[in-house]
Amino acid sequence: MILVLRALGVGDLATGVPALRALRTAFPAEELVLAAPAWLAPLVTLTGAVDRILPTDGLTPRAWPGGSPELAVNLHGSGPESHRLLLSARPARLWAFRSEAAGVEGPLWSDEEHEVRRWCRMLRHFGLAPDETDLTLTTPLGYAPSAVTIVHPGAKSPSRRWPPQRFAEVARRLHDAGHHVVITGSPAEQDLTAKVAADAGLGPESLPATDLASLAALIAGARLLISGDTGVSHLATAYGTPSVTLFGPMSPARWGPPAHPRHQVIWHGTRSERGDLPGPDVHPALLAVTVEETLAAARQALLPAGPRSR
Incomplete structure (x- = not known):
């Protein structure tokens, strides 16, 4: 199981799509679980990258999934709180930005970086090849164009x-x-x-x-x-x-x-x-x-x- 944390809003989910798709491509046989607010589920489905949502209230998961993840990925923030939250799930590996307070190694965080580029750069550090232009969502079924x-x-x-x-x-x-x-x-x-x-x-x-x-x-x-x-x-x-x-x-x-x-x-x-x-x-x-x-x-x-x- 790959456990990904991005417990934020609509824009945050949309800007995280290239990173989520890169993880899906890199681990096609693993279940990809996204820790995110439950109300985002309709949009999460449109990414085509996530198998299951783990509902969160802010940075508090309602319950961690059973078993320890093979990999936890922090697409939420620079830590240390979000790093420690993922570490509490006892993953075999954690991919995240460097945080001395949480004892986590990784690339350095940059405040001035575009949100899409930030998470793609982090995944490149760990050997993945995300496409920053891969932002498209599928259209929900059953709706016709309205031209409004x-x-x-x-x-x-x-x-x-x-x-x-x-x-x-x-x-x-x-x-x-x-x-x-x-x-x-x-x-x-x-x-x-x-x-x-x-x-x-x-x-x-x-x-x-x-x-x-x-x-x-x-x-x-x-x-x-x-x-x-x-x-x-x-x-x-x-x-x-x-x-x-x-x-x-x-x-x-x-x-x-x-x-x-x-x-x-x-x-x-x-x-x-x-x-x-x-x-x-x-x-x-x-x-x-x-x-x-x-x-x-x-x-x-x-x-x-x-x-x-x-």
Whole structure:
């Protein structure tokens, strides 16, 4: 058994796909178990690399699998907590970044590295050959392309949430230009999505009810996605869907999509800025993003640029 830890969110899973596929290729006969939140299961299935999810609550597994893994792989962080968690499963080997506190050898961690490249580099250190461009997810079965334009105003932290009135203005302008605009968000963001839709002059039909699988399918068949720096932007990358991603506290050099005309990024920050701001305020770099440049980026993303990936 290969036990892999990546107990994080949607974007984290999407950026870990090349590493997961490299492990699947290297150990085709071994069961590959991913320790991750249970709610991610619909997306984990779309990677085609994982045999089973071991549900976690944060960094706490509900139960370790029986028996000691042949190999444990830390795709979660630099340690020492995550290293020690995997060591508690008594694996024969542990692949991870170096941590003196946990007594683990491995390559050195770099804060400035892109998230996709980081885990691929670690696996190369241990002799694997991951493909950093292998980010594609399969489309959930039973869903047809809808060609909608998705505006996704939510994000996990307040510092990454562009003002809702600006999202509403973008949605209104795109609707007036002939786009079939829908507003998406998590169940906890229903008030936000309803406000954006109302302020954009859109009716209740612009607020589709989605679970994680249907949201992935909606993005896979969409005409365009406009969002902040949050998990859905990585799903647009996975499906080759034209996208505009608005960055605030985090540099796109660390979390942005691959350089491609279909994926436009807007960022007015500096490399010295790092991490979310505490409190309810929007990051100044995100506040500097205007409606007009967002619409211009949308037009650029929609220009012909070769076939979409699948």
